[in-house]
Structures are given as C-alpha cells and as structure tokens.
Amino acid sequence: DADVTQTPRNRITKTGKRIMLECSQTKGHDRMYWYRQDPGLGLRLIYYSFDVKDINKGEISDGYSVSRQAQAKFSLSLESAIPNQTALYFCATSEPGQPYEQYFGPGTRLTVT
C-alpha cells in the first residue's frame, strides 16, 4: 500500500461548489504539505502543517483552507471553486532533520468548469 494517499484522484466540479481533497499518510510523519502544480509554474505551496495544532499559509493560500484532523490526515478545501483553481494537487509529508526528503501522494487532478 502507498504511504501517502489522496482522494479523489480525479474530480470535475462546477464554479462555486465547495470541494474537499483528502490526504492520508502511514509514514508517521508530523509535517504535511499541500501543493498545486500548473504547467510551467512548478509546484507551489498552498498550506503546510508541522503538527495537529500548527497550520501555516504557503505562498498561494487565498481561496483555500485546510484541516489537520490527526497526525495522519490533512485535508484541503476549496470553499467556492473557480476555474483558475484547475490544477494538479499534491499532498506531501516529511520529517524534520536530515535528509529533509518529501514524500508525495499520487496527486488529485481537479477541473473546475
């Protein structure tokens, strides 16, 4: 089984709808991240969390919110989806200390029409 899972894997939704993307991990890591990837722009950080009580905004948090329900679960919500939120969304985990590697989920492809 994959260490970092994301649901759904693909989603098409309409403008104005609320949608939640979920991430679960079995790696036992405290740190979790949400990124979006757009062609030509690389991965951009939306939110990150270093433990259940610690939530931080990334570089593009507007229009998004998150919830860290447990060490293993980190959800991303789009309160009112808009077309320019169409992207590939990745969840990732890491541990503090060397080697600082991030482990990614398989991604969620979101299309907002």
Add this chain to the structure above:
Amino acid sequence: RKEVEQDPGPFNVPEGATVAFNCTYSNSASQSFFWYRQDCRKEPKLLMSVYSSGNEDGRFTAQLNRASQYISLLIRDSKLSDSATYLCVVNSDNFNKFYFGSGTKLNVKP
C-alpha cells in the same frame, strides 16, 4: 523573482549521451538542495540530495556552487528510462519550506 529557476527544455538527447542541467536559487541562506524526478502526471520522487562537496549516485552527479547560487545535475550514459522532468528543489526558511523549480524536461531518444 522566482526562488528557484530552471531551463524548461526540452533537452532532446540520444541514448548514451551525457546531459547536464543547471538551476539557480535566489535565497543565499538556503540550506538544503535536491533533485527530484517527475514522470508525466505522476508525483515527484527524490532523485538525490545535493551536498556542498558534490555527490555521485551511479550515472548521476550533483554539484552545488554556493558562491554563484546554482546547483547542477549531470547524467552520463543516458537511458530511455531517464526521460522525465527533473525538478530542482531548495529548502529554506530554517528548513521549513521547500521551493520547487518549474522543471527541466529530458527526452532520451533511441
């Protein structure tokens, strides 16, 4: 200015060729550096960390130049399976954040 910049490519090379990618970063206080590999529509996976002294892993060699703020990746004897996008990643803000380049696409052709 972007935190991390890469040439998007694509680099089209024949099998067996040697190819090199560079990446520049803007924050001189950056602490850790990585190359990730991403196959089409898949998640990024760590290829190798980049150490100050340079490091090698089989056909792959990574170098860091702190004075000029760039890192490089050299791939020798390219294989068809090396075709992918290579992401340069920099860890900054006291190890709290990772900044990704937009990636360099490599196509290795028979």
